[in-house]
Each structure stands twice: as C-alpha cells, then as structure tokens.
Amino acid sequence: MKLEMDRDRSRREILQAAAALAGGVLLSIRPAAATPEMMKDAVRAVIGEAPVKKGKVNLDLPPLVENGNSVPCTVAVESPMTAADYVKAIHIFNEKNPQPNVISVKLGPRAGRAGFSTRIRLADSQTVTAIAELSDGSFWSDDIDVIVTLAACIEDPKP
C-alpha cells in the first residue's frame, strides 16, 4: 500500500514538473504580442493626430476563424472615386499580433472602386481595424472582432 502511495505521489510530481516545463517552454517561445496601446501608437504613426470617425469603411472578416494563418480579409470604402473625391489610402491594424501593422495601401481615382482583398495572419482573438484616408483629409474607420481558434505566427514549423 505504501508502495502504491509512493508511486502515486511520484507520478503526480512528474506530471506537475512536466506541466511546469511545458508552461515555461510555451512562455519562452511566444514572442511579445502587440497591445492595444501599440496599435494606437502605430495608427498615430501612420495617420498623425487627425481625428478618425466611424463609418464609410466596411471591413469584412469571418467572425470565427479556425486557422489564423490565412484569414480572408476584404475592405471596401464608400466613395465615388472621382478626381475630386477619392480614397487616398487604406490601412489595416491589429491589436495582438507581434506587430500592429497589417497592410497599407495607396489608391487613387484610377481605382474606380475603393477596396481590396487579401489574406492575413491573426495570432489571437482580437479586434482588427481598417482606416481609410480620403482625398479631403478626413479619416474613417471600421472595427471587427475576430475569434481565432488556431493562432498564426507562433506555431512550430513542420519538421
């Protein structure tokens, strides 16, 4: 009986040690994630101190993502896209990837329609923001909350 207990305890100790080790490894390989503050700084670095209003922009991402390595992402901005009134630039930012920037696009009236699609990486469930700069100097934005079940950026490569 004593032998049984000993074995039981040592098994528990080994399990605890293994869990601690795994936790340590996970912490050490995980790169420092961006924070919402870093995202705000990145936004300010790109657009300056201009106020950003909600609206006009439509950011389309699936609300539930199984694999953060490739997430389809579409932005469309309401704009006539004429020489007098057009979208100059569209930027996408995220809160929790290692880096807050995703993509910055320059457009002009030649585009005809203000928008683009791409595929992005998401390291965690987070808010993704798109900001459009119009030719009159105003900034408009849209946010979307995305839940990610398998994160990108930090997974181990296939051996």
Place this chain on the structure above:
Amino acid sequence: MARALIHVPATAKKGEIIEIKTLISHVMETGYRIGVTGQPIPRDIIEDFACTYNGEEIFHAKLYPAIAANPYITFFTVATESGTLAFSWTDQHGATQVQTAAITVE
C-alpha cells in the same frame, strides 16, 4: 524569385471597372517562429507590391509580416486604354520580380 499568378480580363469596355487578382508564391516568414534547431527562422517578407497601368501607378501596398504566406491581393481599376499592366513585388532584400499582363480596351 517565385511563381506569380495574375488574373486580368483580356478585354474590357472603356470605363469599365475591372477586378485584378494577384498571387505570388512566397513563404512570408515572420521571423517570430522557432525552427527545429531551436533557432528563430530568419524573417523573409515581401514588403512592397505595386501595379502600374501603362506606366502610371494605380495600386501600391506596403506589406507587413501579418500578410499570410503566398500573398494574395485583389483590387480594382478602371479600364481606360489598351496596354500593359505591370506588377512588381519587392522583398526585404531589395529583390524585385516584375510580371506583366496585357489588356485590350474596346
């Protein structure tokens, strides 16, 4: 550098808004992943993508590591005249790949 796929309509009516789809094969390695040897895998990113229509720039994107591997980008332009669309991808080492597509505007 790599294989690129471009889809541009072969013909379009003058003034029509056309959609352009591009994809290039590239790892877009973030530099944040750890390799099997325990060392970080070096960053390797396409940082710049541009499209010109008969020499005039119509679309320009700055890409960050948050763009998925094999960057796929679609965008729009107005078909103004027959000619050539040139697409260029530039990676962080300065290597540029250029690919062109012809369009006939009626």
